[in-house]
Amino acid sequence: EAGVVQSPRYKIIEKKQPVAFWCNPISGHNTLYWYLQNLGQGPELLIRYENEEAVDDSQLPKDRFSAERLKGVDSTLKIQPAELGDSAVYLCASSLAVTGELFFGEGSRLTVL
Amino acid sequence: GESVGLHLPTLSVQEGDNSIINCAYSNSASDYFIWYKQESGKGPQFIIDIRSNMDKRQGQRVTVLLNKTVKHLSLQIAATQPGDSAVYFCAETGRNTGNQFYFGTGTSLTVIP
Numbered sequence: 001e002a003g004v005v006q007s008p009r010y011k012i013i014e015k016k017q018p019v020a021f022w023c024n025p026i027s028g029h030n031t032l033y034w035y036l037q038n039l040g041q042g043p044e045l046l047i048r049y050e051n052e053e054a055v056d057d058s059q060l061p062k063d064r065f066s067a068e069r070l071k072g073v074d075s076t077l078k079i080q081p082a083e084l085g086d087s088a089v090y091l092c093a094s095s096l097a098v099t100g101e102l103f104f105g106e107g108s109r110l111t112v113l
Numbered sequence: 114g115e116s117v118g119l120h121l122p123t124l125s126v127q128e129g130d131n132s133i134i135n136c137a138y139s140n141s142a143s144d145y146f147i148w149y150k151q152e153s154g155k156g157p158q159f160i161i162d163i164r165s166n167m168d169k170r171q172g173q174r175v176t177v178l179l180n181k182t183v184k185h186l187s188l189q190i191a192a193t194q195p196g197d198s199a200v201y202f203c204a205e206t207g208r209n210t211g212n213q214f215y216f217g218t219g220t221s222l223t224v225i226p
Contacts, residue, residue, distance in 0.1 A: 040218070041218055042204075042218055042219055044216070045214070101147060102147070102204075104149075106154075
């Protein structure tokens, strides 16, 4: 069974440039999460989807971050414009139920120069 | 936000010894806890979980203990192997947090051959 797939694995951009990350969750998982992980820290939730609905986006910096999950399957996280402090790993996770175990992808490592 | 903390940021153990990683949580209403293992450059990987109606749960070489009285969680790894070297995170969730998972900072485990 395929796990959570993320791309790109690595991205280096200059500040003020846009960047987008893509995630395909495990088949059948209705709940999808985007997490931010800074070096040496645990993951922090950015947004959670139940199917195509964002049910928790309170920690998403909406001035520059946006996300979508149009058909309730794969999702895109966008940053525009990127700032130096956005350098981090962006993790996508999915779960079968909102109260269930999270399955993580390998993450997308962003470096903003 | 919630506070999920780890007592020790780093832990070194000799191969073959047992490892104990501790985690304190602050939300007494949390009812589901997960331990994750994260190897360098990879996403967190599920190790073992426990619900609040249990005090102990065992897996293959791993045991999780939950002490709700003092809000403490521990992960015990038996006969630690070099492949166990990684960062370990505890995560908690509960209905009063909208089932959002909160992750601790992590403990870096190094196994000495």
